[in-house]
Amino acid sequence: MTSETTSKSPEAAAVPPPGASREKKRVPQGHRRLLTRRDRVTLAFMAGVPTVLHVALVWVTALASIALAFTTWDGIGFDSIKWVGLDNFRQLFTDNPQFWPAVEHNVIWFVVLILIPTPMGLFLAVQLDKRIRFSRVYQTAFFLPVVVSLAVTGFVWQLVYNPDTGLINSLIGANKPGHYIDWIGNPDLNLWAVLVAASWRHTGYMMILYLAGLKGVDPSLREASALDGANEWQTFKNVIFPTLRPTNTVVLVVTIIEALRAFDLVFVFNKGAQGTELLSILITNNIIGESSRIGYGSAIAVVLLVISLAVIIPYLIATFRKERRA
Amino acid sequence: MSTALMVKKRTPVRPARILLHVFLAGTALAWLAPLLWAIFAALRPYAETSNKGYVSWPDKLTFDNFTNAYQQSDMLHYFGNTLIIAVPAVLLTLLLASMVAFYVSRFDFRLNIFLLLVFTAGNLLPQQVIITPLYRLYLLIDLPGITMSGKLYDSALGLVLIHMAFQSGFCAFVLSNYMRMLPHELTEAALVDGASVWRQYWQIVLPLCKPAMAALATLLSIWIYNDFFWAIVLISTGENMPITSALNNLSGQYFTDPNLVAAGALLTAIPTLIVYFLLQRQFVSGLTLGANKG
Numbered sequence: 001m002t003s004e005t006t007s008k009s010p011e012a013a014a015v016p017p018p019g020a021s022r023e024k025k026r027v028p029q030g031h032r033r034l035l036t037r038r039d040r041v042t043l044a045f046m047a048g049v050p051t052v053l054h055v056a057l058v059w060v061t062a063l064a065s066i067a068l069a070f071t072t073w074d075g076i077g078f079d080s081i082k083w084v085g086l087d088n089f090r091q092l093f094t095d096n097p098q099f100w101p102a103v104e105h106n107v108i109w110f111v112v113l114i115l116i117p118t119p120m121g122l123f124l125a126v127q128l129d130k131r132i133r134f135s136r137v138y139q140t141a142f143f144l145p146v147v148v149s150l151a152v153t154g155f156v157w158q159l160v161y162n163p164d165t166g167l168i169n170s171l172i173g174a175n176k177p178g179h180y181i182d183w184i185g186n187p188d189l190n191l192w193a194v195l196v197a198a199s200w201r202h203t204g205y206m207m208i209l210y211l212a213g214l215k216g217v218d219p220s221l222r223e224a225s226a227l228d229g230a231n232e233w234q235t236f237k238n239v240i241f242p243t244l245r246p247t248n249t250v251v252l253v254v255t256i257i258e259a260l261r262a263f264d265l266v267f268v269f270n271k272g273a274q275g276t277e278l279l280s281i282l283i284t285n286n287i288i289g290e291s292s293r294i295g296y297g298s299a300i301a302v303v304l305l306v307i308s309l310a311v312i313i314p315y316l317i318a319t320f321r322k323e324r325r326a
Numbered sequence: 327m328s329t330a331l332m333v334k335k336r337t338p339v340r341p342a343r344i345l346l347h348v349f350l351a352g353t354a355l356a357w358l359a360p361l362l363w364a365i366f367a368a369l370r371p372y373a374e375t376s377n378k379g380y381v382s383w384p385d386k387l388t389f390d391n392f393t394n395a396y397q398q399s400d401m402l403h404y405f406g407n408t409l410i411i412a413v414p415a416v417l418l419t420l421l422l423a424s425m426v427a428f429y430v431s432r433f434d435f436r437l438n439i440f441l442l443l444v445f446t447a448g449n450l451l452p453q454q455v456i457i458t459p460l461y462r463l464y465l466l467i468d469l470p471g472i473t474m475s476g477k478l479y480d481s482a483l484g485l486v487l488i489h490m491a492f493q494s495g496f497c498a499f500v501l502s503n504y505m506r507m508l509p510h511e512l513t514e515a516a517l518v519d520g521a522s523v524w525r526q527y528w529q530i531v532l533p534l535c536k537p538a539m540a541a542l543a544t545l546l547s548i549w550i551y552n553d554f555f556w557a558i559v560l561i562s563t564g565e566n567m568p569i570t571s572a573l574n575n576l577s578g579q580y581f582t583d584p585n586l587v588a589a590g591a592l593l594t595a596i597p598t599l600i601v602y603f604l605l606q607r608q609f610v611s612g613l614t615l616g617a618n619k620g
Contacts, residue, residue, distance in 0.1 A: 039523040046527070047429040050422035050494055051441065057460065057491035058448040064459035075462060124353070127346060134347070140606065141354035144361065147602040147609070148595050149552030149570050155577065155591035156364045158584075165584050167363050170381040200360070212614035253450075261452045264554040268574065280454040287461050288559055297458045305455045312450045320439050 062305060068298035075294055088299035099300070102277040105191055109198070109278070110259035117199040118255060121206025126236065128207070129214040139211070143204040150201070154268025157197040158184070187275025194269050194276055202258065206251060213247030214240070253315045260308055279304045368392065368589035375585060391589035398586075399576040401569070401593060408568040410482050412550045415489040416543055422490060423497030423542075424535065428527045430498070431505035432513055442502060449495030453555050460488065464560055480562045488560070489550050497542050500612070504538040505531060541612030544605045548598050569594050 035043075069088055073081045092099050124142060128135045145153060160167045161183035168183065169175040183193040217240055225235040263280040266272050272281030279300055286297030367380065369387040378385075395401070426445065430438045464479035473481035512534075513526045521530075532539075557571035564575050573594050577587050602609055 035523065042523045043429055043433065046425035046523075047441070050426045050498070051444075053422070053487070054445055054448055054491045054494055057488055058451065058456060058495075059444065061456035061459040061463065062448075062451065064463075065455060068459060075465075124350075127350060130346075132343070132346065132350075134350075138350045138354050140603075141357050143610070144358065144599075144602075147548060147598050148361075149554065149598065151552070151554045151570050151573055152591045152595045155573070155587060156360050159364050159367055159588055160360055162584060165375070165380050167380065170379055197360075200357070204357075208610055208613060212610075257450055257452070261454075263452075263454065267554075267558070280452060283454040283457060284555075284559065287458055294458055294462065301455045301458055304452055308451055308455065309447070312447050316443055316447055316450075320443060 065298045065301040065305060068295055069302045070295070072293075072295045075292060084295065088295050089302075091296065092299050092303075098277045098282055102279050102282050103303075105276065105278050106259055106262070108191065109195065109262050110256055112195050112199065113202050113255050113259055114252070117202035118206045118251060120199075121203045121208075122210045124203070124207045125210035125214055126240075129211060139207070142207050145201040146204045146208070150264035151268050153197055153201060154265050157194075157200075157265075158269065161193050184270050185273070187273075190270060190273070190275045194266055197269075198262065198265055202255070205254070209251055209254070210244070210247060213244050217243050249315070249318075253311060256311050257308070260304060364588045364592055367585050368592055370585055372583045372585050391585050392593060395576075395586050395590035396593060399572075399590065401576075401590075403565075404567060404569040404572040404576075405597075407482070407566060407572070408551060408570070411485045411489070411568050412547060415486045415493075415550050416546045418486070419490045419493045419497055419546055420539055420543060423494040424501050424532060424539070425527070426494070426498040427501035427505050428531055431502040432510075432526070432531065442499060445495035446499045447495075449492060449499075453492070457555075457559055461559055474566070475563070479560060480566060482566070484560055485556055485568070488556055489553070493546055493549065497546070500542060501535060501538055504535055508534055538612075540605075541608045544601060544608040545612035548601060548609065551598055 068081075070083060070085060071081050072084050072088075124138075128138055132138075148156075158166075161169075163169055163180055163182045163184065164175050166175070166183070169181060172181075173179065174181040181189070183189050221239050221243065222235060225239045230238065261280065262278055263284070266276050266278055266281060267284070270276055272278060272285070283297050283300045283304070286293050286300070366384075367375070368391050369389070370384050371386060371388065371390065374385055375382075426441070430442055461479070464484050465477060467478040468476060469478060469481070469483070470476045473483050475481050478484040478487070508531065512530055516526050516530055551568075552570055553568070554570050554574075557568050558574065561567050561571065564572065567575065573591060576590055
């Protein structure tokens with residue numbers, strides 16, 4: 001037998017943070033004693049390899065975004081990195097004609113998603129939860145847009161919106177000179193046009209999340225409510241909806257993240273031309289566009305990072321705290 | 327008494343049910359309309375639609391646009407590119423994520439929550455937050471002889487790595503929740519018998535996670551197949567693009583023919599649709615298993 005009896009806890013081998021080797025009372029003693037050195041190496045490897053990969057490619061780069069945001073760099077050699085303090089941010093907030101519209105569009109994106117497709121998804125979920133016939137057929141139809149890639153979604157909706165050949169203009173006769181409606185090019189229209197496509201997709205996503213939430217609602221609640229003489233709407237409002245609270249939190253977070261991540265659809269639709277600028281598009285244009293401004297692009301990324309973390313961190317802390325209690 | 331109540335209730339509900347079906351069927355049809363419109367456009371010859379307009383009765387419906395789009399753009403090559411990226415990415419992501427999940431859920435270590443927090447938060451970040459340094463990093467890493475480009479940039483390997491790093495967060499979260507539900511006695515017995523940690527993981531825990539792994543594999547395949555952004559930025563040679571991102575360039579080739587664009591776009595959607603229709607339950611359960619996915 002190679003079982004060791006040293007009291008050194010195995011996590012010290014995995015990731016060596018200060019204080020990690022302190023004893024923890026909750027660990028069953030037998031567990032640790034039976035771990036061989038090889039087991040510890042295995043564990044270190046099992047936790048270490050994925051962590052290193054994830055931290056290196058996601059968190060180190062996120063931190064690098066923050067660092068680069070305070071510099072200018074042409075990308076050729078490290079010598080050319082120059083510290084410029086808050087210059088990039090100053091320029092971004094005061095001089096960039098695209099920045100504030102982009103922020104506004106990201107906000108509009110979120111507001112539209114939470115006000116229209118989210119309640120719509122909830123409504124559909126409530127209807128489909130009624131042990132109705134063909135429920136799966138309907139679900140499949142509503143959920144289909146979530147499965148198809150956003151790039152394909154962009155092309156499909158281009159066929160609907162194309163000013164010359166699209167479905168809408170052909171139907172209403174707006175494809176002739178004189179009554180032209182340019183859904184894709186007109187900066188007053190294109191954001192709303194693309195938001196219709198985004199909502200089309202978001203509804204199905206929300207429907208699935210709410211359906212899962214509704215499955216978890218105790219059926220006796222519904223019966224009790226019915227016996228009390230509550231009608232369908234009253235039951236939903238006073239009994240069902242309050243129990244959906246955890247789902248609502250998830251839905252809110254998912255919707256905010258979706259609004260911040262919005263990219264593919266717009267990029268395919270019109271490359272983020274005037275009217276559809278988004279933070280994600282501005283960052284990308286600073287990399288693959290003609291003028292690669294690394295520091296400046298990173299400053300926009302920092303804005304996006306700060307907003308994202310402001311949502312992600314409290315949500316995850318609340319989630320994990322609840323889990324630990326459970 | 328309750329049956330009497332049920333009977334009483336069921337009779338007046340009927341017309342409402344019919345109304346509901348009418349509403350749902352109508353909405354479902356409206357939901358499918360854009361896709362059906364794309365199919366309709368793709369089935370019609372360009373000459374006919376440019377002559378008669380798009381909203382018109384079709385004289386001829388053919389698959390010519392599909393075959394043309396497929397052949398002209400050498401689509402098979404791009405499907406191949408996707409396969410080279412997606413298969414290793416899905417398998418390796420699941421391997422790494424399950425290892426982390428095993429560690430986090432089976433060994434009650436101090437770092438668990440923190441580690442899981444790092445992984446999950448990283449997965450929720452918008453991709454654009456990290457893209458600028460990532461792009462530079464990929465350009466800096468020289469891999470002569472390992473990738474075609476000699477760098478991590480513009481290589482399938484680079485895409486596999488970023489997919490793994492990004493998606494493992496979500497999978498680790500889902501799998502650790504799943505593994506936590508498995509009884510502790512399972513591995514404790516094995517431990518007493520002298521089974522190594524690796525054997526506990528590989529022979530005891532992993533086989534029990536098959537349902538969760540299947541759901542995640544379905545989800546990951548579709549996500550990675552559908553990825554557009556990473557490849558647009560991290561691949562420079564059009565030839566090396568996976569199919570979803572290549573579509574952007576391909577559509578430029580047959581730009582003047584929307585019917586051909588429609589056919590091309592629909593062709594790239596077919597694999598996801600097949601996976602979805604075959605494995606719908608897996609997909610949905612994966613999505614709701616760890617509903618905190620952006």
